[in-house]
Every structure is written in structure tokens, then in C-alpha cells.
Amino acid sequence: MREECADLEHLQSAWLDEQLSAPDRVRVAAHLDGCAGCQDRLESLARTRSLLRSMPVRQIPVSLLSRVQALMPVTEQRPHVRLARRVAAVCAVFVGLVGGAAFGLGGQPHPAPQVVRVPVDVYAVDHLVRTVGQPLSTPVLVNGP
Amino acid sequence: MLARVGFQPSIGADDSTGGPVGDVPDPTPSGEEVASRYGRKIYNLAYRLSGNPEDAADLAQDVFVRVYRNLDRYQPGTFDGWLYRITKNLFLDQVRRRRRFRMEPLRSDEWAQPPSTEPGPADLVERRTLEASLEEGLRRLSDDFRLAVVLCDLEGLTYEEIAGVTGWPMGTVRSRIHRGRKQLREHLERAHEAEQARR
Numbered sequence: 001m002r003e004e005c006a007d008l009e010h011l012q013s014a015w016l017d018e019q020l021s022a023p024d025r026v027r028v029a030a031h032l033d034g035c036a037g038c039q040d041r042l043e044s045l046a047r048t049r050s051l052l053r054s055m056p057v058r059q060i061p062v063s064l065l066s067r068v069q070a071l072m073p074v075t076e077q078r079p080h081v082r083l084a085r086r087v088a089a090v091c092a093v094f095v096g097l098v099g100g101a102a103f104g105l106g107g108q109p110h111p112a113p114q115v116v117r118v119p120v121d122v123y124a125v126d127h128l129v130r131t132v133g134q135p136l137s138t139p140v141l142v143n144g145p
Numbered sequence: 146m147l148a149r150v151g152f153q154p155s156i157g158a159d160d161s162t163g164g165p166v167g168d169v170p171d172p173t174p175s176g177e178e179v180a181s182r183y184g185r186k187i188y189n190l191a192y193r194l195s196g197n198p199e200d201a202a203d204l205a206q207d208v209f210v211r212v213y214r215n216l217d218r219y220q221p222g223t224f225d226g227w228l229y230r231i232t233k234n235l236f237l238d239q240v241r242r243r244r245r246f247r248m249e250p251l252r253s254d255e256w257a258q259p260p261s262t263e264p265g266p267a268d269l270v271e272r273r274t275l276e277a278s279l280e281e282g283l284r285r286l287s288d289d290f291r292l293a294v295v296l297c298d299l300e301g302l303t304y305e306e307i308a309g310v311t312g313w314p315m316g317t318v319r320s321r322i323h324r325g326r327k328q329l330r331e332h333l334e335r336a337h338e339a340e341q342a343r344r
Contacts, residue, residue, distance in 0.1 A: 013323035017297070019304050048330040051279055052298035060188045064202045068184065068209050072176040073216075 004031060005038050012042050016049060171224035179212055183228060190229070193295040194236045196284035207235045229300070229310045233292060240288050274340070275333075282332035290325035297322050 008031050014020045015028050032038055174182060187208050192201035211231050219227060283291055296302045296310060307318045 010320065010323055013326055014304075014319050017304065017322075019319065044330055044334070045326055048326055048333060049298055051275060051333075052294065052326075052329070053301075055193075055276060055279060055299060057185065058189050058192055060184050060205075061198065061202060064188065064205060065180070065184070067202075067206055068180050071206070071209050071213060072180065073213055 002035075002037075005035060009038065009041065012038075012045055013049075015042070016046055170221040172221050173216065173219050174224065176213055176216065179209070179216070183224070186225075187228060187232065190232050190295065190300065191236070193283060193299050194232070194291060195239070196280070196291075200239070204232070204236060204239055207239070208232050211235065226306070226310060229296065229302070233310055236292070237288065278333055278336040279329065281336075282329045285332060286325050286328055290321050290328065293318060293321035294325035294329065298326075 008028055011020060011024055011028050015025070020028065032042065188201060188205045191204040191208065192198065195201045195204050208228070208231055212228070283294070286294065292311065293307065296307045297304070302310065304315060304318050304322070307313070307322075308315050311318070313321070
């Protein structure tokens with residue numbers, strides 16, 4: 001390797017990564033133009049970088065995932081889950097209070113409706129018996145002495 | 146993603162907070178989100194830095210522990226950057242603690258073999274051979290060179306971002322990336338020559 005090659009060789013990675021200052025870029029470009037050895041070295045360095053960048057991504061081992069789950073803070077919950085749980089807790093308290101109050105008062109919140117059967121036919125016969133041949137009856141006259 | 150939000154220009158040893166950086170700060174994720182969204186990233190970074198599955202799992206677990214413990218201290222900024230700093234610090238701690246990782250070099254007749262013996266097309270076998278050589282080359286790098294190369298080429302950080310994560314000056318970042326790649330290139334060339342001689 002020539003002296004100039006040695007001087008500029010350490011800049012090759014930064015050249016590939018476009019991290020050189022303008023003056024250094026000019027120097028390296030001018031040298032590469034006339035140096036086949038440095039061109040070869042640069043090419044193999046670029047190949048190495050490319051290989052590194054295409055290394056496969058590894059999956060997390062299941063055993064590690066289990067350990068991580070165990071490490072997770074016990075109070076850890078997502079915000080919306082935390083909110084939903086709070087709302088549910090408030091609702092549960094409210095329902096409990098209302099139910100307890102109704103039970104304590106001894107009544108049922110919704111009593112079944114009572115059906116009143118009116119003996120219309122009996123009332124009609126009674127009315128006819130009392131009013132036959134009489135003017136229009138009134139309750140006072142009917143029930144009077 | 147990293148380029149979009151940027152990194153802090155310089156980071157000290159303290160990795161407990163994310164710091165206010167970037168124009169679109171990453172919000173604080175939940176513990177579940179850390180595992181689901183960043184788990185693979187953490188594990189892969191740990192794997193590339195430590196060089197073997199066992200140490201990678203230990204390192205990744207340490208990262209999760211530290212993240213969970215300090216999640217309430219993270220200030221919305223660059224969550225990736227925060228993770229990188231934590232992983233880098235724990236990796237260097239691990240190196241110091243153990244003095245050396247289990248990086249026994251493979252025998253000369255082993256390293257050229259693909260990691261899997263299952264049959265496949267020739268180019269697939271060649272690809273696996275190459276990946277195995279690359280992984281072996283990465284393991285052989287010094288810790289600093291490996292960190293520089295992994296952050297640059299496998300994680301895609303810019304030089305400036307690497308300087309932010311590691312606290313190294315820009316000249317050191319540039320030098321370590323280049324020397325790491327160069328050593329890897331030489332390792333691959335030796336592996337290739339050995340493979341040719343074996344055939």
C-alpha cells in the first residue's frame with residue numbers, strides 16, 4: 001500500500017456512509033480515481049457492510065418472553081384498561097348501594113301490578129232492582145234510608 | 146424512525162431518562178408495549194453484542210428489568226435512544242463483570258460449516274455459511290468495535306446518533322466503525338480462502 005493509500009484508507013467507511021467533510025471527499029475521490037488497489041478495498045468493504053446490513057433478524061426465545069412477562073410490573077395496565085376498570089368499579093359500587101337500599105326498605109323495586117276485578121253484572125242487576133219505576137237514580141237516593 | 150426523531154447530541158453515563166429530543170417525542174410506552182414493540186429489537190441488539198444466545202437472553206433480561214424499573218422516569222423523547230443507552234451500559238457492565246464473554250473460537254473445520262445441516266439449495270447453504278462467518282467475525286471484534294459496527298450497520302444509526310448513545314467523539318465513532326468493518330472484511334477473506342482450500 002502506498003503512503004497516500006495508507007493516509008486515506010481510514011476514511012473509506014466514512015466515504016461509504018457519506019460522513020466525510022467536503023475537503024476529505026475531494027481528496028478521497030481524487031485518490032480513488034487513480035488507485036485500483038483502493039478501489040478494490042473499497043468495494044470489498046462495501047460488500048462487508050452490505051452483508052452486515054442484511055443479517056437476519058432473530059426471534060425472541062419463548063423462554064425469554066416468559067421471563068419478561070414475569071418481570072412486568074404487576075400494576076402495569078394499559079391506560080384504557082385502567083379507565084375501564086375504574087368505571088366498572090364505580091358502577092359496581094353504585095349498583096350495590098341501590099340494591100342494598102331497596103333490600104333494607106323491605107320492598108321490591110318493581111312490585112307486580114294488581115288486577116282488580118269489578119263485578120259489573122252484579123252491580124247492574126242491583127241497580128235495576130233498586131231503580132225500577134223510579135226516576136233516574138242517584139247514589140244518595142239509592143243508598144238512602 | 147431514528148432519523149425522524151433524532152438523538153440527543155451527547156449523553157452521559159446516566160441512562161435513566163430519555164431526555165427531550167426530536168420534534169416528535171416518543172410517548173412513554175406501557176410495560177406490555179415495551180415487550181411487544183421493542184422486545185425483538187432489544188433481543189437482537191443483545192444477541193449481536195454478546196455473540197451467543199445465552200448471554201443475549203441474560204443481557205436482554207437485564208435491559209427489561211432496568212427499563213421497567215425506570216419507566217416512570219423516562220421523559221418522552223427518543224425511546225429507541227434510551228433503549229440503546231441502557232443496552233450499551235449493561236453490555237459494558239456485563240463485559241467488565243465477566244471479564245470475557247464465552248467467545249471460544251470455533252475449530253478451523255467448524256467455522257466454515259453452515260449453522261444448520263438441513264438440506265437446501267447451494268446458494269442457501271452458501272448464505273448460511275457467510276452468516277455464520279459474519280457472526281463469528283463479530284464475536285472476534287473487540288467490544289468497542291463490535292458496539293460501533295452493530296449500532297451502525299445492524300441498527301442503522303448515524304454517526305451522530307452513535308456518538309450520542311456511546312458518548313464517543315465523532316472521530317472515535319468514525320475510526321471504530323471503520324476498523325471494525327475492516328477486521329470483519331479480513332475475517333471473511335480468510336474464511337473464504339480456507340473454504341476454497343477445503344474443497
